[in-house]
Amino acid sequence: MLFLGFSAGLPLLLILGTLSFWLREAGIDRSTIGYLTWVGLIYAFKWLWAPLVDRLPIPFFSRWLGRRRSWLLLAQALIIAGLLGMSTLDPKVSLNAIVWCALLVAFGSATQDIALDAFRIESADSQRQAALAATYQTGYRFALIWAGAGVLWLAARAQIDSAIYDPGAWQFAYRWMAASIGIGVLTTLLSKEPIRVVIPRARNAKAWLHQTLIEPFADFIQRYRWHAVAILGLIAIYRISDVVMGIMANPFYVDMGYTKDEVAAVSKVFGVIMTLVGAFIGGVFTMRFGVMRVLFLGAFLSSASNLLFAWLATRGHDLQGLIWVISADNLSSGIASAAFIAFLSSLTNVKYSATQYALFSSMMLLLPKWLAGFSGVFVDSFGYQAFFFGTAIIGAPVLILVWLVIHFKLVEFKRHDAQVE
Numbered sequence: 001m002l003f004l005g006f007s008a009g010l011p012l013l014l015i016l017g018t019l020s021f022w023l024r025e026a027g028i029d030r031s032t033i034g035y036l037t038w039v040g041l042i043y044a045f046k047w048l049w050a051p052l053v054d055r056l057p058i059p060f061f062s063r064w065l066g067r068r069r070s071w072l073l074l075a076q077a078l079i080i081a082g083l084l085g086m087s088t089l090d091p092k093v094s095l096n097a098i099v100w101c102a103l104l105v106a107f108g109s110a111t112q113d114i115a116l117d118a119f120r121i122e123s124a125d126s127q128r129q130a131a132l133a134a135t136y137q138t139g140y141r142f143a144l145i146w147a148g149a150g151v152l153w154l155a156a157r158a159q160i161d162s163a164i165y166d167p168g169a170w171q172f173a174y175r176w177m178a179a180s181i182g183i184g185v186l187t188t189l190l191s192k193e194p195i196r197v198v199i200p201r202a203r204n205a206k207a208w209l210h211q212t213l214i215e216p217f218a219d220f221i222q223r224y225r226w227h228a229v230a231i232l233g234l235i236a237i238y239r240i241s242d243v244v245m246g247i248m249a250n251p252f253y254v255d256m257g258y259t260k261d262e263v264a265a266v267s268k269v270f271g272v273i274m275t276l277v278g279a280f281i282g283g284v285f286t287m288r289f290g291v292m293r294v295l296f297l298g299a300f301l302s303s304a305s306n307l308l309f310a311w312l313a314t315r316g317h318d319l320q321g322l323i324w325v326i327s328a329d330n331l332s333s334g335i336a337s338a339a340f341i342a343f344l345s346s347l348t349n350v351k352y353s354a355t356q357y358a359l360f361s362s363m364m365l366l367l368p369k370w371l372a373g374f375s376g377v378f379v380d381s382f383g384y385q386a387f388f389f390g391t392a393i394i395g396a397p398v399l400i401l402v403w404l405v406i407h408f409k410l411v412e413f414k415r416h417d418a419q420v421e
Contacts (some may be wrong), residue, residue, distance in 0.1 A: 001120060001132050001135040001136040001139065002136070002138060002139040002142075003139060003183050003184065004072075004116055004119070004120075004136065004139065004184060004188070004191075005135065005136035005139025005140040005142075005143070006139040006140065006146075006183055007076065007112065007116075007139075007143070007181060007183060007184020007187065008112060008113060008116055008139075008140055008143070008184075009139065009141065009142070009143030009144050009147065010079075010143040010146065010147050010180060010181060010184075011083075011105050011106070011108070011112075011147075012109065012147070013144055013147040013148050013151075014083065014086075014105065014147050014151070014174070014177055015039055015102040015105050015106055015109075016037060016039070016040050016247070017147075017148060017246070017249075018147060018148055018152070018250070019036075019098075019102065020033050020036075020247065020251055021152070021250040021253070021260075021263070022091065022155075022170050023036070024251040024254040025165055025254060026090070026091045026092045026167070028091060028095065029380075030248070030376035030380055031376040031377045031380055032095075033251055033376050034247060034372065034373055034374060034375045034377060034379075035373050035376070036099060037369065037372050037373055037375075038369065038370070038373045039099065039103055040106065040372075041365070041366070041369050041370065042103065042106040042107055042110050043106065043109070043110045043113070043361075044362045044364075044365040044366035044369055045362060045366075046110040046113065046114055046361075046362050047362045047363075049111070049114075050359070051216065053114045053115050053118070054114075054118065054216075058070040061073065061074070065188075065189075065193065066193030066194075067193075068115055068118060068119040068122070068193060068194060069119075069188050069191065069193050071111065072115045072119065072184070072188045073185065073188055073189075074111070075108045075109070075112035075115060076108070076112060076184050076185050077108070077185075078104055078105070078107060078108025078111070079105050079108040079109055079112065079178075079181050080178050080181050080185075081104060081108075082102065082103075082104035082105030082106075083101075083174055083175075083177050083178035083181070084174075084175065084178045085100075085104070086098060086101045086102065086105070086171075086174050087171045087172075087174035087178060088171065089101065090171075091167075092165075092167065113361070114357075116136075117357040117361075119194060120132050120133070121345075121357070122195065123194040133341060133345065134279075137337075137338075137341070141272050141275060141276050141279075144275075145272045146177075146180060147177060148264070148267065148269075148272070149264035149265065149269045149272075150173075150176070150177075150264075151170075151173045151174070152173075152260040152261070152263055152264035153261070153264050154169075154172060154173035154176055155169040155170050155172070155173040155260060156260040156264070158172040158173065216349075216356050216359070217356075217359065219349050219356070220347070220349075220356060220359075223349075230401060230405060231347070231405065232363060233401055234398070234401040234402060234405060235363045236364065236366065236367050237397060237398055237401070238295075238336075238340055238364065238398055239302075239336070239364055239368055240367065240368040240371070240394055240395065240398065241303045241306055241391050241392060241395035241398070242302050242333055243365065243368035243369060243372055244368055244372045244375060244391050244394065245306050245309065245388065245391040246372075247372040247375045247376075248375045248376065248379055248387060249267075249309075250263070251376070251379075252309075252313070256312075257316070258319075258322065262319060262322075266319070266322050266323055266326055267326050270326065270327070271326040271329070271330040272330065274327050274330035274334065275330040275331070275333055275334040275337075276334060277331060277334060278331040278333060278334020278335045278336075278337075278338070279334040279335070279338045280334075280338075281331075281335055281338075282294055282298065282335035282336070282337065282338025283338045285297070285335070286338060286339055286342055291339055291342050291343050291346070292343075292402065292405060292406045293406070294335065294338070294339040295336075295339040295340065296399065296402045296403065297335060298332065298335045298336025298337070298339050298340065299336060299395060299398040299399055300395075300399060301332035301335060301336065302332045302333060302336050303391075303392045303393075303395030303396070303398070304332070304392065305325075305328045305329040305332045305333075306329075306389075306391045306395075307388065307389065307392050308324075308325040308329065309384075310385045310386075310392070311325075312325045313384040313385040313388060314385060340364075344357065344360045344361065344364075371394075375387065
């Protein structure tokens with residue numbers, strides 16, 4: 001799980017975070033950078049092909065490796081191909097081609113997430129899921145350091161003149177990122193295929209489609225009935241403050257005059273470490289106070305920490321201020337993430353693990369990613385300070401929904417294991 005978590009975490013920043021730093025340095029305007037984040041909407045629609053990953057074997061490879069590992073390898077191959085394509089291009093002259101490569105990386109990454117979530121859930125009983133999830137998250141966070149600080153550090157080392165934009169430096173860094181996915185490939189090849197959950201074979205094509213596409217979603221609605229509306233609404237907007245704000249973070253660093261090395265050290269290394277600390281605190285608090293209380297705390301802190309960025313926008317190039325703001329923001333994010341993962345995992349039925357978890361994690365991104373596409377336009381019109389204030393305000397409905405779920409006790413936190421005959 002540590003190495004597979006690394007493989008899962010690596011692509012995300014390379015197409016949604018670090019790429020925006022590269023684009024801004026190449027002179028791409030903020031509005032365009034904002035719109036390009038819609039590449040990330042692929043993650044929000046992965047539930048559409050999750051049933052295929054859940055049920056459909058890949059000819060020859062599934063017989064050799066098993067269903068989960070064969071899909072993992074296919075997804076990793078797509079990620080490598082997309083990153084290698086990006087490593088041959090310069091966004092200043094080939095922006096459209098960069099976007100197509102980023103879309104390929106996003107599709108491969110989303111498919112890897114589907115297969116990996118199912119692999120994790122099926123690899124151990126419910127008592128060990130917390131340990132697997134924690135180890136997975138640790139690997140994921142290490143990947144964020146490498147895909148954030150690592151890329152910036154490699155690009156800075158390869159850059160001939162720090163005062164001049166050098167596409168070759170970025171291309172060199174992205175070739176290293178493509179090679180790094182090899183860790184996931186090797187781990188997949190050496191891992192054991194999980195014991196397959198036995199599901200009755202469908203009698204015909206119509207029955208197969210019902211079993212594959214309808215049952216996973218119907219199961220969730222049947223279990224929660226009208227409560228499902230509030231639960232799905234909470235999932236849909238829980239991370240909205242973080243996601244919308246995060247899109248403009250790297251352009252903000254560039255415009256404030258922070259160097260690659262400064263951002264790498266403070267935001268991408270120290271910040272991720274603080275996220276891990278926050279995740280640990282969130283895990284401890286969740287066991288002590290319950291999932292929903294910590295979910296509320298995480299939502300409040302995530303919104304409030306955006307106000308610190310509004311303050312930082314008035315400071316110009318303030319490295320000390322950046323350290324404090326990044327510390328608070330990432331600590332809040334870690335606490336929120338720990339509670340949110342526990343919340344999502346509690347909602348899944350192991351019989352439909354890949355499809356249901358993909359649905360929940362997709363809904364988490366759909367509205368925030370769509371709204372984030374307009375972030376560059378907003379910054380161009382009103383400035384960074386107003387933007388960060390706005391991202392704090394849009395977190396208020398999250399607190400109301402968490403309170404409703406707590407007040408009406410819409411969710412019972414126990415694992416809904418399927419009884420498969």
